[in-house]
Every structure is written in C-alpha cells, then in structure tokens.
Amino acid sequence: MSIKKRYVALIAAVGIGVGWLTLGGTAAIMHYTSSTEFCVSCHTMQIPYEEYEGSVHFSNAKGIRAECADCHIPSDPVDYVITKICASKDIYHEFVTGKIDDVDKYEAHRLEMAETVWKQFRENDSATCRSCHDFDAMDEYSQSEDAAKKHAYAREHSQTCIDCHKGMAHFAPELEMDSEAFDHLMEFTEQTPSDAKVVYPVDYIKAEDLGTINPTAKLVVNSAQGDTRQVTLDAYQMKGAEQVLYIGQGQRAIVASLTDKGQQALVVGDFEADRYGNEWRSAQLNAEITSPVVDSLEPIWSYAEELDTVYCSTCHAKIDAHHFTVNAWGPVAKGMGDRTDISKHDLELLTKFFQNHAKDVTGH
Template identity: 55%
Template structure:
C-alpha cells in the first residue's frame, strides 16, 4: 500500500515538473519569438525593419522605442496566443511559398498586409497602441491645434488609433486612382442625350463669353441643338464679389465666375439682403450657351469623387463624413489635406465640390 502511494506521489511530482517545464519553456519560446531580433531572422522582414528605423517609434526625443511586438502582439493572454497562431502563416510563407521574398513581391502584397493589420487593430480597439497611448493620459490642451481638433473628434465619435494613424511605422501602401477613370467619366458626359433637361459639368465649362461654370453646377437646359445647349444657372451674388455666382445666400459654394460681359448680362432677381454676418446677397440668373460635355446625372461624378476620397483621404485616416463640416468650411479643410498628397488641382476641385454639396448645412442639392 505504501509503495503504491509512493508511486502515485512520484507520478504527481513528475507531472507537475513536466507541466512546469512545458509552461515555462513554452512561455520562454513565445516571448523569445516576440523579440525584434527573431522577427529579423526572416530576411523578408528587412524591408519592414528599414522603414521602421526611419519612424518616430524607433528613434525620438524621449528615447522610447516600440519594438515589433509592442505594436503587433497584444499582451492580453488570449489575444497574445491568437497573434502567435496567426504568425505561423508568416513562417509558412517564409520557408515554403516565398510569398514576399523579393522587393517586388513585397510591394505587390503591401496593401493586403497593411489592410490585415489595420483590420486587426480596428477589431481590438488598437490594443497595442493603447498600451502606451491613452486619451485620458493626454494633455490635449498642449497639443497642436490640429491634434487637439482630431483627438477631441476621436473621443466624441469613439474612434480608435488606427482610424487616423496608418503608416506611422511603415510606409503606407500606395493606393492609386484608376488613370482611366476621369477619361471614362468624360466619355460618359459626351454621351449625354441632346434632350437632357438638367446637366452638370465634370470640368469647368465655358459659358460662351460670359464666364465659367464649375463641376456639379446645376444647369437647366432651355434649348439644345447641334450648336450647343442654352442653359440657365441660378444662384446668389455677394456684394463686393459680383464676379462670382454662389450656391445660395451665405453659402460660398462657387457655381460660376463671370467676365465683365457676364456681370452685365446677369439677371438680378431681387435686392440685396444681409446674412447673419452682415454680408449682402441677392439672387441672380445667368443664361448662356455651353458646348462642352456635361452629365445628365450627378451619380457618376459623385462616384468618382468617392473614389478620390478613398485613394487620397481614407488611406491615411478614417473616412470623414461630408456632414462633418459646413459648406463654407470644406474648401479650407480639403485644400489643407490635399496639400499633403499628390492629388491634381482638377481632382481636388471635384472632391471639394463633393464635400460641399453634401455638407451638413446643405439640403436638396
């Protein structure tokens, strides 16, 4: 009986030792494989490391460095193990498929890899970011004006870090606009039926000798023939800026600019009245002839603008609803953001018009 108890006790001790060895050994392996040196043992990670070395997460005035695992491996036990399980596919591709074993392959898959990480961070509320950065630990009042505005917005709308901070340690993927998209839009404009009753410019169009109408301006067709379309443009004119036709009183969305002849031809529909800022406005109508291609529906133009938004805006930060700003605020916002990209002036104008026409204080346009 005593011998049986001794064997059972010995078995328990061995099981405990084996369990302890397995736990400690497993923990050691899991944490050693989280070290940056281990990540770099795969040569395919060298490109990512080179980019990381040029980031503020590698070197900064505070002397604080975020290693690979600090950003890519959550510390919560379950999330930690899930991250390790997902990482096994990287080992597979490293030694079996060679999926990103050349610079060309790496660039080919950069967008997909980035989107995978962005999705994971979105799902876990940027857990690894928040291990260092917390809204309630920020002295927001000492931040730059832009940072204050965006962080207060993020708190209000319950956004997470990755919504805005993409590409902070690695180069963001280059999302390109389809080079043929604008051409296709113009081709569609050329197919607009002769009897269309309401048309919209894709690009600035000449109002014969009277001025220029801009993208999305609603032009009512009065008459159409082989020589062109006679159109009517209704809007508002502000005292002191008589060469411009705006959308409505107090709303500085430019529909058209006028030549001197255009100003003289303009039909005045009522006297000047003041807005809440004491600017004086009056409703006006311009009748002119156009010969340039125009759309009969705004949907294709807005689809193009949404693609511009996805390429030039949402690739860096969370999509900002057009309803977030007023019609008068959007031009400055779009211009400031556009300066950080290589968007063309023509595309920026279309994108700005999209935001303005869909701004929070615009209705029925």
C-alpha cells in the same frame, strides 16, 4: 515510507524540472521571437523597419519607443498565442515562397498586408494602441482643437484607433482611381437627352470668353441645338471677390471663375451684408456651352464616393459629409488632397460632393 518519500520527491523534482524546461523554455522562445531584433532579422522586414525608423513611434521628443511587439502582439493571453501562431506564415514566406522578397513584390502586396493588420485592429478594438493611448488619460486641453474634436467624435461614434490612424508607423498603400471609373462617368454624358432642362458639367468647362464653369454647377438650359446649349447659371457674388461665383449667399463653394468680360456680362442684384459683415448679391450668368454634361448629379456623386473610398478611406475612416459645414469642407478637402496624388479635377468633384451634402446644406 522514507524510500517512498524519496521517490515522490524525485518524481516531483523531475516534474518541476521538465515543467521549467518546457514551459519556461517555451516562454523564453516566445519572448525572444517577439523582440524587434528577431522581427527585423528577416530580409523581407527591412522595408517596414526602415519606415518604422522614420516614424514618431521610433523617435520622438519624449524618448518613448514602441517596439514591433507593442503594436502587433496583443497582451491578452489567448490573442497573444493566436497572433504568434499566425505569424508563422511570415517564416514560411521568408524561406519558402519569397512572396515579398524585393521592393516590387512588397509594394504589390502592401495593400493586402495592411488590410490584414487593419482588420485585426478593428476586431480587437485596437487593443495594442490602447495599451499606451487611452481616451480617459488624454488631456484634451493639450491637444489641438481639431484633434480634440476628432477624438470626441470617435468616442461618440464608437470608432477605434485604426479607423483614423492608418500609416502611423508604416507607409499607407498609395492607391489610384481606376480610369475605368471616370470612363464610366463620361458614358452618362452620352446619355444626356438633347432636351434636358437642367444639366451639370462633369469637368471644368469654358463659357465662351466669359469664364470657366466648375464641375457640378447647376445650369438651366434655355435652348439647345446638338451639343450646343444656351444656359443660365444662378449664383452669388461677394464684394471684393467679384471674379468668382459661389453656390449660395455666404457659402464659399465656387461654381464659376469669371474673366473681366464675364463680370461685365452678369445680371446682378443689390449687395446685402451677412451676419459676418460680408456683402453678397445674386448674380446670373448667361452663356453658351458645348462640353459634355449630365442631367443628374447621381452619377457624379457615385464617382465621388469611389474617390472617397480610394483617396480618403485608405488613411482613415470615412467622415460623413454632414460632419462639416460647406465653408469648412473647402480647406479640409484641399488639405487632405495635398497629401495624396489625387488630380485637380477629381479633388474638385470630391470637394463638391462634400459641400453639397454638408450639414448646413442638407440640414443635418
């Protein structure tokens, strides 16, 4: 019996040893290959590493650093193993295909790589973000008013972190609208019937020497001859800012900018104070235009929604137009537009889309 016990003890010891070497060794390898040092040892990881070094996740006032694994490897055992297996493709591309082994190749694939990561974050509800950041742990009184509102909105609409916080540790892809989209919009101007009763500019247009009419302004056609139209713009003027016309009383969405002659040519009503003490009056501008126009706002709004997808949704989830008022959308759109390379014209179309669908315009 004692001999058998020795065999059993020996087998058990060998089993433990083998188990320790295999499981322990595997765990050690998995742990080592999750380190930031290992992640950035590949040549192709130098670009994202340099971006990470300039982010708040690398250096901040509180001295808390999020390493590569903290953001890219979920702690759930199953997701952990799946992520490690999927990461083997990085080794393959590093040593075999050279898919992103220079700056040009990296930029060409930046969007593809970003969308892959964003998809993973959406599917696991930004699990790695939530390992450090949690709604219930947030002190909303220490946040800016705008941040607190957005977090409340995110909770209410079941948004996940990555919906708004793209480009946190690495640069977000910089996209540009395909010129074909604008060319397609301009094709609609060629289909505008000569007898259209109402038209809308797709670009800033000159109203003789009276001023400039903004895109999407509603123009009632009084008469037309070829491409020349006599139009009327009904708008509002605020005392102290007589050089511009607004879409409605108390609604600061600019539809035209006037010269001194244009201000003199207006047909105006009497000033009336709004609830904030600002004085407004109706103002009608009659002018001649020759620029391309459309007889429906639908193609302009379709183009604006494409702009929203390209310039806004690259960094955060789409924000419903009725989330803000018409007056709030102006500075919000401008502030966001300044962070991109969107053109002045496209930003104006996008802003007008938001303002015309704002909650105090549509009634949402």
